[in-house]
Amino acid sequence: RPCSRGAMANEARHPQEFINASVALKVLKALRAGRVRRPDLVVAHGAPFLEGRHASSVGAAERYAIIEEVFVAALDRGEAELARRCLATLNARFPGSKRVRSLAAMADEAAGNFEAAMGKYDSIIEEDPANMHVHKRRVALLLSKGDTAGAVAALNDYLALNAGDPDAWLELARIYTAGAQYRRAAFCWEELLLLVPSNPVFLCKYAETLYTLGGPEVKTARKYFAKALALQPDNLRALYGLHAVRARRAGGKEGRRRSLVMRPRGAMAFFRAQCCQAVVGSAARTKGQRTDRDDAALCADLSEHAVARLRAAYKGNDFNARLLERMLEL
Amino acid sequence: RTRRGRAMATISSDAFVNMMLHSCKHPHRSVNGVLLGSVSEDGGVEVSEAVPLFHGILGLAPMMEVALNQVEGYCASVNSAVVGYYCANERRADTELTHLARKVGERIHARVPSALLIVLEASPASTASSSLPLKAFSLSGSVWQQRDPSSVKVDDEAGARAALEACLTAAAQYELCDFDDHLDDGARVWIGQKPAQLSGRSS
Numbered sequence: 249r250p251c252s253r254g255a256m257a258n259e260a261r262h263p264q265e266f267i268n269a270s271v272a273l274k275v276l277k278a279l280r281a282g283r284v285r286r287p288d289l290v291v292a293h294g295a296p297f298l299e300g301r302h303a304s305s306v307g308a309a310e311r312y313a314i315i316e317e318v319f320v321a322a323l324d325r326g327e328a329e330l331a332r333r334c335l336a337t338l339n340a341r342f343p344g345s346k347r348v349r350s351l352a353a354m355a356d357e358a359a360g361n362f363e364a365a366m367g368k369y370d371s372i373i374e375e376d377p378a379n380m381h382v383h384k385r386r387v388a389l390l391l392s393k394g395d396t397a398g399a400v401a402a403l404n405d406y407l408a409l410n411a412g413d414p415d416a417w418l419e420l421a422r423i424y425t426a427g428a429q430y431r432r433a434a435f436c437w438e439e440l441l442l443l444v445p446s447n448p449v450f451l452c453k454y455a456e457t458l459y460t461l462g463g464p465e466v467k468t469a470r471k472y473f474a475k476a477l478a479l480q481p482d483n484l485r486a487l488y489g490l491h492a493v494r495a496r497r498a499g500g501k502e503g504r505r506r507s508l509v510m511r512p513r514g515a516m517a518f519f520r521a522q523c524c525q526a527v528v529g530s531a532a533r534t535k536g537q538r539t540d541r542d543d544a545a546l547c548a549d550l551s552e553h554a555v556a557r558l559r560a561a562y563k564g565n566d567f568n569a570r571l572l573e574r575m576l577e578l
Numbered sequence: 579r580t581r582r583g584r585a586m587a588t589i590s591s592d593a594f595v596n597m598m599l600h601s602c603k604h605p606h607r608s609v610n611g612v613l614l615g616s617v618s619e620d621g622g623v624e625v626s627e628a629v630p631l632f633h634g635i636l637g638l639a640p641m642m643e644v645a646l647n648q649v650e651g652y653c654a655s656v657n658s659a660v661v662g663y664y665c666a667n668e669r670r671a672d673t674e675l676t677h678l679a680r681k682v683g684e685r686i687h688a689r690v691p692s693a694l695l696i697v698l699e700a701s702p703a704s705t706a707s708s709s710l711p712l713k714a715f716s717l718s719g720s721v722w723q724q725r726d727p728s729s730v731k732v733d734d735e736a737g738a739r740a741a742l743e744a745c746l747t748a749a750a751q752y753e754l755c756d757f758d759d760h761l762d763d764g765a766r767v768w769i770g771q772k773p774a775q776l777s778g779r780s781s
Contacts, residue, residue, distance in 0.1 A: 285606070288749055324605075394669060425635050426608065426668070428677050456638040469640075484761045485641065492640045561764045568760075568767060574651025575644065 267293055269305040276314060290321035291330065298334060312341060319351060323358040331355055346372050350382050362393050380410060387419070396423065414443045421453070430461045451476035452485040459493065466496055467543075474550065482561055487554040494551035497544075585621035587694050587714055587730045589613075591738035593628040595773040596754070598711070598742050600630040601666040601698050603751040609633045610678075611756065612649055612686075613662035613694060621692045623661050629769050630756035636665070637678045645757045646685075652769050660686055662694030664712075670700035673713050675722055687717050695722060710735075741773055750777040 272293040279286055296302040297314045306314070319334035335355060338348045353368035366389060372382045383406045390399035403420050410416065421436035437454035444450060455472035458465040473489035480486070555576065562569040593613065600609050611630040617623055631645050646660075653659050663682045667673065675683075679695055687693040695715040710732060714725040732738050745751065753776040760768040 394672065422635055425637055428637060456640050460639040484764050488644045489640050492643060565765055568764065571648045571652060575647045578647055
């Protein structure tokens with residue numbers, strides 16, 4: 249979504265040293281692959297491909313793709329003139345193209361001309377009702393305008409027809425979370441996890457959302473933190489999550505066991521068993537056959553394992569290690 | 579002059595720059611963090627440090643609890659206290675206090691009655707504007723009321739703005755590490771960052 253506040257970050261000037269074309273291409277590729285939003289780097293490395301030194305260093309298709317990225321980055325940074333030159337170049341090469349028209353609409357958005365932008369998006373959709381990209385741009389525009397309800401409605405309509413779009417579920421989860429609608433956000437995370445089941449980031453966010461809902465959901469949160477940890481044994485969110493679940497469940501200090509000595513085989517077996525049992529989706533909501541006492545023991549085991557791994561993670565970093573120890577004392 | 583309603587809220591230069599850098603690092607997302615410092619007898623607040631917490635998804639309980647517990651532990655060791663909370667909404671033009679901000683604010687207020695809530699605003703690109711790019715709130719009864727802008731100041735404001743500009747020129751905001759970044763990489767330190775160190779690292 250083009251950011252009108254990019255003007256503040258625009259204070260950063262472009263590096264003066266010459267950047268070799270192949271280095272520039274590597275940087276741009278890395279940013280693209282990592283989906284990292286660093287408009288300053290995109291402009292610095294990509295702008296020479298517009299009219300400057302590198303304009304003839306790459307094939308045409310690649311050059312126009314870079315120009316499109318520079319255009320968006322320029323909007324992010326509030327560099328209207330650079331954006332205008334990019335758009336003019338693209339327009340000259342691809343006149344009347346829907347893709348270029350939607351870029352022109354983004355420029356309108358960045359300038360705050362929301363009505364003009366919406367008009368452009370609507371006319372593209374009239375010609376091409378299945379244009380996923382423009383549907384999502386409409387949602388982004390509604391969010392920029394502050395029409396959250398409209399954005400949510402549009403995004404739900406889009407997802408009714410495109411339930412296989414992970415980005416859209418992620419965005420909807422984010423919007424619901426921002427509005428403190430945790431139940432609805434949890435539903436979105438569930439849909440996302442059906443599409444992308446082994447992503448520790450999503451597993452943890454789902455677990456955090458369940459934890460925030462509280463009550464019986466905290467136990468399900470524990471399953472998902474454990475599942476994330478099974479995939480990524482050093483995931484800090486999952487480790488802290490397992491520790492927090494025990495504290496929440498036990499109601500604070502009263503529930504804490506005096507001894508922090510782990511029972512190695514029992515704990516690891518429990519832990520692994522728990523991870524294997526975790527099932528993504530609505531089946532995960534079943535309570536299981538454990539008695540309350542066994543369940544409390546499992547919580548304690550998971551928490552002790554988490555604490556041990558957290559301590560190992562912070563070995564060698566005194567400052568962070570001390571923060572952890574003080575937290576454990578509370 | 580010492581009447582509660584007129585007590586000053588003073589923000590150190592480093593705290594101001596850190597808050598703004600956090601906001602500039604993620605201009606298209608909400609950000610939040612806590613303010614550390616001390617309170618004076620007349621109800622004034624002195625903010626000495628701004629600790630960045632999250633960006634993007636702000637309102638989830640477990641990591642927030644962990645972060646606040648760790649910050650409180652840190653405060654005890656440096657004889658400081660959590661005296662406030664700052665945030666910037668996703669649309670910087672939106673300067674409303676969110677439900678989350680109120681909740682955290684109330685938790686802080688329970689221990690520090692003059693707790694400060696700050697909502698960062700969109701700042702003009704130049705330093706021409708004479709007012710600070712933020713709104714400050716204090717709890718009055720059960721309502722968070724906006725403080726008179728004249729009761730909030732930044733220590734050495736001109737110096738602070740210059741430092742901020744220098745940091746942005748050096749793209750130092752990308753060196754700032756919040757608790758979210760720490761959770762992605764446990765080796766990074768998220769408390770006690772100074773703007774001068776950040777620009778040193780990025781240039």
